[in-house]
Amino acid sequence: MRSSSAACIDALQTPCENALMKTMENTNIPADALADLEYALHLQLTGQRDPTFEKRIGEQTEKIRQEVLARHGVLNVAVDLIREGRDEE
Numbered sequence: 001m002r003s004s005s006a007a008c009i010d011a012l013q014t015p016c017e018n019a020l021m022k023t024m025e026n027t028n029i030p031a032d033a034l035a036d037l038e039y040a041l042h043l044q045l046t047g048q049r050d051p052t053f054e055k056r057i058g059e060q061t062e063k064i065r066q067e068v069l070a071r072h073g074v075l076n077v078a079v080d081l082i083r084e085g086r087d088e089e
Contacts, residue, residue, distance in 0.1 A: 036057065043050055068075070 024050075036053075039053065040057070042048075044052070
């Protein structure tokens with residue numbers, strides 16, 4: 001049995017901050033989008049529906065879809081991705 005005064009290699013004797021492993025805040029996601037995501041997850045987990053929320057998110061999604069379509073045209077990448085996944089060309 002080890003005495004309490006023996007050196008411990010499993011843990012530091014005094015707590016310290018590990019700057020390399022410190023959790024960083026992700027500022028890339030707007031706060032309102034993160035709040036919507038959390039609310040959507042809450043609805044999904046509880047089996048609830050919120051028609052007003054669903055309508056608003058649907059409208060935002062359609063607006064983004066139209067913007068991408070206007071900027072890039074039709075993006076038909078599914079076949080290429082499936083072939084790439086199968087290593088076909």
